[in-house]
Amino acid sequence: MSRVHLLLLLVFYIPAAIASRRNLRLSPADIAVPDAAAADTPTTYFEVDRPLRPPPGSSGPCSTLLLSSSFGFTYTKPPVTAAYSPPDCLAAAGGGAPAISLAVLEWRATCRGVQFDRIFGVWLGGVELLRSCTAEPRPNGIVWSVSKDVTRYASLLAAGNSTLAVYLGNLTGVYHANITLHLYFGPTPARQPAPATAPADIIVPVSRSLPLNDGLWFQIQNATDVESASIVLPSNTYRAVLEVYVSFHGDDEFWYTHTPDGNGPFREVTVLVDGDLVGAVWPFPVIFTGGINPLLWRPITGIGSFNLPTYDIELTPFLAKLLDGKAHELAFAVTNAVDVWYVDGNLHLWLDPMTTATTASLVSYDAPRLAAVNTSHTTASRFDGLSERYYYHTTASRRISAAGWVESPSHGRITTNATQTFAFENTYAFAGDGSAETVNQTTVADAAVSATDLAGAVLYSRQAHHDFPLYVDIEAKTSPHAADVTYTVAREYREMAIAAGRWLSSGTPPRRYSLRDTQSGAVDVEMRDGNAVSATWGTRQTYRLEATDGCYFRNVTSSGYSVASDESDEVCSDSQEYPAGGAVIGALPPAEAAAAVTASADELVRK
């Protein structure tokens, strides 16, 4: 029996009792036939993202190759490392983090042959700089690159000698990769950065330390697994933000398809300080390059797959707990987790050089229990009187709110109030004969932070809204020796934020950021006698960013491996919505966000 046939049986025969897991992965061999008409030159894969532009008047780039390596035989081995020292041009530009106006980390790699997608991470001094997934190679090779804005790590890049570590566990092919740092320097003289809104003064890693095998991330294997690092904060800290990196693999790669007889489809990463919940991450469902059907991600890869999103949690209200000069446990857990989640974090800290110790107090803290509900039911004989349909509906919501003050000589007494609110809705349905399955999900995350002085004047405030609708549909039409399987995926990464306050340069309008990144794709696979004989596929992505620091629009469509249409510009049309002062507006309830995405998927399938 061929692998494809085995796969079809897995897809088509789904007894309800074990209905929690479906095979949403095809091996490279399963798509070898449709992929056989290979090009003679390497194919370029890409993720749609904004081009990175240095602020006007900047000089550079000054480019430094940090690491060049071939990743073969690397699975469960120690990460590849290289000694890092700040590039000479940084010292020439005045040294120190404030000289850097833009820092870009570029990963560029080639691979050929047959290889599953692999997750990898890049760390500098234990601080994660990039989490990414490799592209899946074709017989004649592929090439791809990722450029990430790493300006927020400026203090680390300038700090001194350190170790760069890259973990990429290869299984069958060799990846040749280069990592280059491009630095741009601000117009002279480097302006005095506004407190707390410029890159942090130091970054404390919340990850595993070298030497080790595997990545520096923690591996969270189940719902009771809690992984932590012991951290000590400088006692003159006046602001703390935890940046969290998250990816999900193995049995939880498609967590949104789990049914309540397994662990259900709801997941959240919780962050604990000495055992108390201080924040949460409700992640964007990144689909890796081998996910659902690998052809869907060629050549336009899935949103966030080459540059995984990270999530910020304001920890300033909790500084009272952390500023005693003693070690504290910063821990991660994943609600309902199944093996395995890779999670770690970077603690960004702002220090007051005028003192050796700030003082702080927690004013209020409110974190009601997670509200979560699963329901399920079965409907017999929908169209044909033969097939039963199983439906699962899950909702969840959470709020975490804390306020606290920090007093320091430079800034006086600052009261910070931080609130996170979340909502989640998932509908999962499948036909008992395996001929259809559908995921219709959305996650909404709102975060509000405000820092005020003793007189009540706003030093800094930020409201952010995230919306992650996801729709996946797999439909199979079978006859005795043939099958036609259609995979459809539609989703959106929506982010809106508005920031204001005295800590932003005075006189400038509030900083606004609005991104709508929508992707929909479909692949149609024709099977005969259990073998895939042909496949057609296409993807459309529209990316619309409007922000105070620049705009970008791109509309790209692919058909098979070719780009069918591609238009882009950097004109600001000011047509986006933003959260307005105080409250977040435009907060699409989960149901409406999911409906918007499924409407675009319907259009795609009909076409």
Ligand SMILES: *[C@@H]1O[C@H](CO)[C@@H](O)[C@H](O)[C@H]1NC(C)=O
């Ligand atoms: C990496 O850099 C080396 C030296 O510049 C170059 O020969 C090689 O082609 C590069 N590899 C990739 C994957 O870009």
Ligand SMILES: *[C@@H]1O[C@H](CO)[C@@H](O)[C@H](O)[C@H]1NC(C)=O
């Ligand atoms: C940092 O590394 C460079 C290059 O290896 C070396 O020349 C320099 O002495 C090191 N500096 C310190 C402070 O260790």
Ligand SMILES: *[C@@H]1O[C@H](CO)[C@@H](O)[C@H](O)[C@H]1NC(C)=O
């Ligand atoms: C959960 O994972 C941890 C860490 O691997 C392990 O020690 C523990 O036994 C697991 N618990 C269950 C219930 O499987």
Ligand SMILES: *[C@@H]1O[C@H](CO)[C@@H](O)[C@H](O)[C@H]1NC(C)=O
């Ligand atoms: C759904 O059911 C599972 C398994 O009983 C449970 O672990 C989970 O907490 C429930 N709720 C959600 C929202 O997933």
Ligand SMILES: *[C@@H]1O[C@H](CO)[C@@H](O)[C@H](O)[C@H]1NC(C)=O
């Ligand atoms: C913090 O902000 C939340 C939401 O805006 C509000 O309900 C709460 O009263 C504030 N807490 C304090 C101590 O100001």
Ligand SMILES: *[C@@H]1O[C@H](CO)[C@@H](O)[C@H](O)[C@H]1NC(C)=O
């Ligand atoms: C994107 O391009 C396609 C194909 O050219 C076109 O039909 C569609 O209207 C465009 N969408 C936007 C938002 O410009």
Ligand SMILES: *[C@@H]1O[C@H](CO)[C@@H](O)[C@H](O)[C@H]1NC(C)=O
């Ligand atoms: C997806 O879910 C939303 C919210 O429950 C609903 O309005 C929409 O019709 C659903 N789409 C499909 C195709 O089921």
Ligand SMILES: CC(=O)N[C@H]1CO[C@H](CO)[C@@H](O)[C@@H]1O
């Ligand atoms: C552990 C593992 O599978 N390593 C593979 C890495 O890539 C080389 C080259 O293809 C293989 O020979 C190794 O088996």
